[in-house]
Amino acid sequence: MTNAKPLYLQIYDDLRISIRNQSYSPGDLLPSEKSICERYSASRPTVARALKMLSEEKLIERRAGFGTQVLAPEQSSLTAGLLLPQIMETEIFQPIAASIINAGITSELQISSPYELNRPQDRKAVTLSQAEQFIHKKVNGVFFAPLENIPDPQSFNRSVIDRLTSQGIQVVLLDRDIYPWPRQTPYDLIGIDNIEAGYTMANHLLEMGCHQLAFVSQENPAMTVKLRKIGTREALIHNGLSARSLLRIHYDIEQPAEAAKQLLKANVDGILCSNDATAASILRAMFDLGARIPEQIKVCGFDDVKYASLLSIPLTSYKQPCEDIGRIAVETMIHRIQHPESPPHRIALQGNLIARSSTARCRPQ
Template identity: 35%
Template sequence: MEIKELSKHKRIYNDLKQKIVSGEYPFGFQLLPEIELSRQLSISRPTVSKVYQNLQQEKLVEKRIGAGTFVIYQRERKAGLLIGLLLPGSGESEIFETIGDQIMKKSQERSFHCLWVGASVNEPAVRRQYIEKVCQGYVDRKVDGVLFSPLERTEEKDEVNDRICAMLARANIPLVLIDRDTCSFPARSHYDLVSIDNFHAGFVMTQHLLDQQCRQLIFLHRPFSAPSVDMRIAGHQYALTKAGLPPTASQVLIGEPDEEAFVATIPVGSPEVGIICANDATAAALMSTLKKRNVTIGEDLVLVGFDDIRYAKHLLTPLTTYRQPCEAIGAAAVEILLAKIENPNRTPVQVHLLGEIVVRESSFFRKAG
């Protein structure tokens, strides 16, 4: 082998080895076929073959007849990883309790430790004040990674979320977002994100009400809601457009569902009204206020929610909702964070999991007679 080829051999060998050992080429990754790599790098095939042989001798790759060359090296994961949970919404929505429980379960299976501080703060203003202190505590503890569901329902949510992300970035702590992004749809942050497909969920729930012959459809959410709600609204509006009912700004109502003055602005009666609430908690509060105003669900209007929290089926009118796959969200978030800890330079991913509609009484008009 000539000196020039020897130099190329060493450079290619070192480059491939570094990518394998760093985790950029993970276990099971298939290397390019020898002939393709030789063409790509303008070197002889025997040189590439020699590189692959050297990698195989070091037990970094394995050549499988008729299949190709695959990475068999597995990095030893750091023992006793410490992961911090920032789930400020768990005081308001039980989906975060279920997600958190699944993360704790995975910590036993995957041998890491969890810190979950301030899990059940109910008031948005209190969560806003508390969450940064919790995050700073995680930084001081030098956690290996953080699973974060960005703050919502407070005017300063964007600033607080940005400060938390910046705090973790300065400390070089890997971060995976759960349920929602830190910026409004259609913008996208550069962090890994695990959630349901909120656009699809909004479409599904709106289509369900269209199937019930609703022709005046309203999407209702509280002020300063999460970006995931924007995606549900987009799916809702797409369903309307597809049905030949061009959406208007007046069909998106923003307010507190337990305030009678706000609820009084909601049209009832004919044409048949359907309300898509941003989540089950909003739907439950709206049901209570509608009852005070002598508005009957199933006669004057129908409504649906999202999440399928435990009491959704026990409401005065059992609630049709979109069930979140909470356990799958928690499990996926853990795996993505562990991969991020192992290889901080990996490309961020966005994982959208499918939930399912759970049909109950609240989305049907009662037939006369």
């Protein structure tokens, strides 16, 4: 156990979280005081103090000769919905959503997920339907990841936000704004600094000995990808190279070999891919064409999704702090609901470079 705070508070926090996430359900008995003392190497007065705090919150009831029984937790008056229409397409949204739900439990913010639709719908229709569900539930706030790769996304996402806020629902944006940088909407936004992410990955490739970099993405990429490209160009400038030397390759998800052929023809030795899914396809296509990775070409991605380390050539990637994003998003939402007049918070968290074999430095032959 950590010594960052008194032991009775550590015991209180652990038991409270277990009750809130229903590891102990209403009606269950907590372990005896003696068992709790042994578990935490604590004295009886220390454990009794923690249990007294839980009793005062009406989370437990202590009865002589019977034990300590868990009560049904009182429902929080604050509610928020998860509006993540691309959660099945963008892998980082799943751990972010899980973190929001967990942080909601400990912060007493009830998190509501939308009902699944039984019939096929386009992404815009799904987003609108889910927004209406939250309006019907009268939630206090909505976590919204704006929709991308649709016609005129700015107008559509703006209409979703306007619909929610017209009903008095507060909005906290996740991962991205709805406008191109540097224009900003007047709403809270929690995500990473994508310019810093691009700079970090490009600088890593240059430190590994690369001289000709390429950035691979689909046509009309998301604004987050464009910001990563800006960071890549900044790294080139800071290393005494021309930003114009950056080769930009458009990637077709159905024909990754075409992008790979262009990269080989251009004698590129360092490739940044817009995300890990793109990088995985490019790695496979380059390998099939006989490219030697990382000896000839080094490849990296962004987001560090769960399969990045499992590829035949483990992928270097930029890991997003998904747990922190979710936790801070909940804190921001609670503040926004309680203080709707306060200025917007735009929080850009820093991730980490996870270096693997795809960008390893090679010894001179």
